[in-house]
Each structure stands twice: as structure tokens, then as C-alpha cells.
Amino acid sequence: MAAECFMEQGFHATSIDDVARRLGATKGRIYHHYPSKIELFFDVHRAGMELLFSAVEPASQVDGDGITVLAAMLEAHAMAILEHHTFESVVAQGVQMHRFGATTPAQREILNELIGSRDRFEAMFKKAATTARKDGTLANVDISIAVKTLLGGIQWSLIWYRPQSDTGPKSRRHLAEQMVKTLVDGVRARGNTQAASAPAPARSTRKRG
Amino acid sequence: MAAECFMEQGFHATSIDDVARRLGATKGRIYHHYPSKIELFFDVHRAGMELLFSAVEPASQVDGDGITVLAAMLEAHAMAILEHHTFESVVAQGVQMHRFGATTPAQREILNELIGSRDRFEAMFKKAATTARKDGTLANVDISIAVKTLLGGIQWSLIWYRPQSDTGPKSRRHLAEQMVKTLVDGVRARGNTQAASAPAPARSTRKRG
């Protein structure tokens, strides 16, 4: 499936001719397999979601306390995003497309199905966070907002990650580990410094200069 | 400036007629002020970046240790993103556009300038993180990756945030606080549980079932 040009230019900027050219063929071939451009897009979207599920579901079954499971899921997600960033860019586009755009009722229905799977995906992380809460291993945060923020921290790598600067699975693993460490443990130093006990960030806007 | 329809449908899916209609006018008006569609887009992008700078720069001057300053900057950034999410969506699109697309050398040059300001923006956060490191208030993370992850966690709200479900500045403030708390303090419970001392997430994939 060479339909990953959607990633490079976006759905609207990508013409069927572009896809066909990259495939070394002409439009005829594509329209033989797909009735319309948007259904091709949906298919890529669907494949992207399946890749995410098959990466994260096993991770949700690891042994350990709540936060350990959540961290494993996040790392699996991060690895999947980096490895299949072409597909996952399309997924992200689909989410935005759902938010507005989709015109015909038929398209709307398919999009709803895809967004539904997206919601089930997020629910997996919420469930893991809830388990960690009961566990006592989750910090005192709003689970819904926290999960969106965690996933966002990882998914934003779709924007800045450049695969060509990648030397292979090892550097991807390093990236994934660092992202997850940042998100799970935070950037505030742990331990017995005075900063670690302050519960909320200061909001004074008094200036120095 | 009603050119925020770029946010709703994206650059390519938005026609000049769309923008003009929302403005209660016709194309003539727009082409009188802007020579082309992409220059209109660039102008919105530029405005979006200025909004970010004028939100975060004051926050970088608050009193406090390194992590406190960083947290204040993140919260200011989050508030700006939520308040001006239309403009910031355009900024995000511009980043992706830069990654590939931009065809003519003239467009490329303008985009480079805009992306340059984006890099200066990120550098502010890296500088604050470096200060916090010297401070001892920053956790042991890769600063470059951590900053990208922190900003990503906030910026992903561009995708899921629905302004209509917003009851005003107060709920935005709540969202911003929760996002920053999640990012700065992490989701792992702090304190004297056994989990808090484990440095890295487990990577065993042994299943239960």
C-alpha cells in the first residue's frame, strides 16, 4: 500500500495521480480497487488504527503495577507511531477531518466508525490509568485530561520526527524511551529537593526586569 | 481577520470563496489585500507566532527556580493555544507544510522565516530547561526530546479541544493547569511508594493470559 503520500502533502493536496505515479501506475488501477479517493483514505486510516491496537494491546497485558502497565502501553504506542508514522499521520488527519469537513452522510458514517475506534483506543489508556489510581501508583491528576496530554506528547512526534535522520530501530527505541520517561516521571526532579514537594506550579506573573 | 477558516478545513480545503463568504464579502476584497492565497495563510501564521511569543515571554521572567519558570512558560503557552487555537492550528499546518510541499523558492523563503521563529520559540523552552538543570530542579531527561514532548502534550490540544464546550476563561485555565501538572510532575505518584524509586519503565512483554 503506497498510499502514504497522504502523509506528505495531506489529503486534499494529494491527487490520485500523485498516488498512482508513486505506485508506478495510473489512476485506472486505483479506481479499480477503490470507488473514490476518500475511501482509499479511510482504508489507510483503518490500517493505521489496527497497527496501533496490535502494538498497544499486548503491552496492556504486561505484569506490574498500574503505572508500569501504563508506561509500557505508552512506549509501545510511541514505537508504533515512529515506525508507522506515515499511517499514523493519516489517522491524525482523519481526526481533524471528522471534527469538521465530512460532507456526505455516507462518508460521515465511515468517519464515525473510525473515530469510534480512536475513542476505544483512548479508553484503553484511561482504563489503565484508573487501575493505576486504585493501585496508588498514579499521581493526583484528572485522568481524562492527563491521558489526552500523554498521548499528545507522543503523537506530536508525527510533526517533528524526521525518519531520514533515523539510524534504525535503536534510535527509535531511544526516542520512545525518552518521551515516555518525560511523560511518566515528569520533568521536575524527584527526590528530596524543596521543589519536589510543591504541589502546583506558581502562577505569579511578577516580572524581574 | 476572519481567515481562521484555515483552521476548520485546512489550507487546501479552504477556498478563497469560503474565506470571503465568512467575511461577508467576495474574493475581490481579499485579493485587494493579499496577492495570493498562500500569503494570506502566511500572514495568519505570523500572527499566530506573535501571539505565542507575547504570551510566553513574560512568563519566562517570573521569579522562582528553574522548574517553576519552565512550568509558568508551559502554562502561558497552554493558555495561548486554547485561546487562539484557530491561529495556532494554522501555525501547526505551516510546520507540516514546511516539512514537504512548498514549491516556489519565494514561498520557501517565507516559510523558512516562519519556521525560524518557531525554532526560536522552542529554544526559549530549551534555555529554561537548561537553567533548571543547573538549578537541580530538572529531572534527568534528554532536554531536546523532553521539550518537544512537553510542547507536544500541550499542542495536541489543538486536535481535541472543542471551544464550544468551553464555558469561558475559567475552564481554559483548568485545562491548562491540568495539562501542565501532568507534564511537569508526571503521572507516576510521588512520595514514598515503592513505584516512585523505579527509574525506568519495565519492558518485559510477558503476558498474563
Next chain:
DNA sequence: GTCTATATGCTGATAGAC
């Protein structure tokens, strides 16, 4: 300054040859 045509090119989709 703002509007109403209008030119020009591109793109999604179709029909039919091979």
C-alpha cells in the same frame, strides 16, 4: 475599495480499448 464576470488550469471520476 469592493464587486461581477471570466480566463485558465487542475482534479476527481468515468468509459472504453487492450
Next chain:
DNA sequence: GTCTATCAGCATATAGAC
């Protein structure tokens, strides 16, 4: 199944009236 025309519609941009 895949390719080569080809149609029809739409979008950027321009020219000129008011």
C-alpha cells in the same frame, strides 16, 4: 486488471465596472 482518453466541476487569480 491496467491503461488511455475525456468529461465535468471547481478553485486560483485577473480584468474591468462602479
